[in-house]
Amino acid sequence: MLPPSPLDAFRRGIGQVLRTGLSPAFEGAASSATANRSLAAAVRQKCRAGALTGPTAGLAPGHAQANLVCVPKAHAFDFARFCLLNPRPCPLLAIAATPTDLSPTIARDADLARDLPRYRVWRDGVVVEDVNDASHVWTGDELTGFLLGCSFSWEQALADAGYPPRHVEAGTNVAMYVTNVENAASGPFGGFLVVSMRPYAPEAVPAVAALTEAYPAAHGGPVHWGDPAALGIGDLSAPDFGDAVRVAPGEVPVFWACGVTPQSALAEAALPLCVTHAPGHMFVCDLVDEALRVV
Amino acid sequence: MLPPSPLDAFRRGIGQVLRTGLSPAFEGAASSATANRSLAAAVRQKCRAGALTGPTAGLAPGHAQANLVCVPKAHAFDFARFCLLNPRPCPLLAIAATPTDLSPTIARDADLARDLPRYRVWRDGVVVEDVNDASHVWTGDELTGFLLGCSFSWEQALADAGYPPRHVEAGTNVAMYVTNVENAASGPFGGFLVVSMRPYAPEAVPAVAALTEAYPAAHGGPVHWGDPAALGIGDLSAPDFGDAVRVAPGEVPVFWACGVTPQSALAEAALPLCVTHAPGHMFVCDLVDEALRVV
Structure with a gap:
């Protein structure tokens, strides 16, 4: 049975091939998507305004939610390659050189340092802060942000x-x-x-x-x-x-x-500064779940 | 019509999604592949021995051939992201931190600095050498190598x-x-x-x-x-x-x-040192063309 x-x-x-979370079939889905982005944008806006600090499960149904991992720019190559080599746990959706560097396919007018409800700030592999806004440590290109798909x-x-x-x-x-x-x-x-x-x-x-x-x-x-x-x-x-x-x-x-x-890899790497989402407190994308489905 | x-x-x-050349379907193809690797290995061995310095079209039929682009380690992140953002011209197959850093799915016992028939050495965006061996400029991790798929x-x-x-x-x-x-x-x-x-x-x-x-x-x-x-x-x-x-x-x-x-992007970037294959003088992979076909 x-x-x-x-x-x-x-x-x-494991480690045999490089791939992101997205398949060749995705391009068509993305360009044809005419999703209503207002639900997702509203969640991000509430986060930015400090009006939403709790978990995102169930919010903006139908919109993809994403894990966020930010590493120092000097380690961005190694982390990008880590994701490409381990696409099952780390399915790459986007790489942001700055907090606002996102393609409109992922989210319009977003700020990754402010639009999640809760962040963890890591120093030397340990979570030292649990905050609702990460713009005190990430405003420019000192960190590189990675968005990874989520089982939601x-x-x-x-x-x-x-x-x-x-x-x-x-x-x-x-x-x-x-x-x-x-x-x-x-x-x-x-x-x-x-x-x-x-x-x-x-x-x-x-x-x-x-x-x-x-x-x-x-x-x-x-x-x-x-x-x-x-x-x-x-x-x-x-x-x-x-x-x-x-x-x-x-x-x-x-x-x-x-x-x-x-996050387990971050603890082991013990870098001077990293930022991640707090578990369950995800980035809500304009991108819809349906666009991620390979048919 | x-x-x-x-x-x-x-x-x-363009630039809307990140992806490599490989699709989720590839994993199965790779793990089930039991290709005869000897033809491809023989081509690489002849290159390494200096016995093959010409174009690779038609050699080791059925085996995938790949474009090679090597950039200074400090620019590896930007180039990786360039490939992920432009997967149609730059379909990533592998990233090598050193000349011998390749998964067996791509090629066993290969040396990217010696196993191609002909290389171009670039300085400040200009080709300054056309050589049969690149190990005088690439032996360790000073350059990061990228293999990209090829229409062959x-x-x-x-x-x-x-x-x-x-x-x-x-x-x-x-x-x-x-x-x-x-x-x-x-x-x-x-x-x-x-x-x-x-x-x-x-x-x-x-x-x-x-x-x-x-x-x-x-x-x-x-x-x-x-x-x-x-x-x-x-x-x-x-x-x-x-x-x-x-x-x-x-x-x-x-x-x-x-x-x-x-290569057109390299000319514009004008980095102190890059290495590429000479046009038509590709890296011959163990990987077979058939494994790259999405069904």
Whole structure:
């Protein structure tokens, strides 16, 4: 009933090819997109005005949300290459040389240093500030910003297809685990893959896998299902990030590459200054989820 | 009979998204590939031994050939971003931090500073040396190497499908033109799109376009067909690079983004040191053309 886990193929492919989150098919989708941008723009405006400081899940439905990672300009090449070598956890959507350097396909009139509800400021690999505005440390090109796709882009699609993720039903954060799978390294960036987990009945796994595979810009399909020990995870009830979720008898845990992976790489790299979004407090794009779906 | 030119859509999309030459579908192709690597390895070995110094067209048939561009490490980020922003002329296959830093998917045991038949050494934007070995200027990480896909990957497929490019039949170099289409700029890299041209009967254009679109890692489909003036090309009989080719009465010129584009950007950037392949003298990959085809 349960197909073989894709883990071996995933491990073999690590670092073998360079790619972003976007496929050749995306160009057409982007140029034909005539999305209503006002919902997304309103969320960003509220953040900028200080009127929104909480998580973004469920806001501006249909619009893609993105992880933000900013590294010193001197390390921008190594981090760009880290993302290209590890496209499953780090699906690149955009690179911003300054806070306002974004193509209109991603978001118009945006300021990445002010338009997220909450930021983490990192110094020497440690989070030293948790703030609602990052413009005190990022105004010009001292940092380079990277936007990475997020699984929010397909969680609604899973629910719509009859496979609602349990943590969404429970209203909790998704369970995340540090694995024993080494990322492809680039300069000071390395570390281990972080995965998110959603439990499903074995017979649901093929459909759930196929649906999420269609979103390579949002981590794509699962990297593993079945025995957590294959990823070096000892205890599913004790996630490294987020909240534990019940795995019912007969269900299997299904694991996806997770956007927290680069934050684990940042901790290891211990650079003088980095900025990221605070977990769950994402950048809301004009770009729509549908444009990220590969058909 | 002739469908509308894709030029407007191409112009609108420039710089809107980041992508490499490789699609999400590639991972499977790569991991399942069990190509015979000996032909490609033999070509590289002959180059390294100084026994092959001529063009590589037709050598190791079925294996992908790649453009090489090496820039100083300090400019690697800007050039990587230039390629990601301009994936049609610059479809990234690999980034090498040193001459031997290549994944086995691209080529095993290769040395990018010695395994091409002919190199150009650039200083201050001008070619100052034309050499068979670049290891006198590139041994470590002083330069970062970029491999970009090449239209050789689909010229044989066109011929096999009954659409042989005329310059292949004539045994000449393809005709190339500098256009008035500005590349998306990144740091010192900008300049204008260079295109290659192959004439076809109008009724052949849809099939020729569809066949080449399937190779996004090799410039993909045409960026324009029809009136050369739409690209700012005044006289088809006077190409900027390569050899003129006859356009027969009733035929239309069909234009593809060309791997010479980054060399035009290098001339403009005028960096202290760069290395590229000499035109037509490509890097022969273990990677097979078939793995680059998106189905």
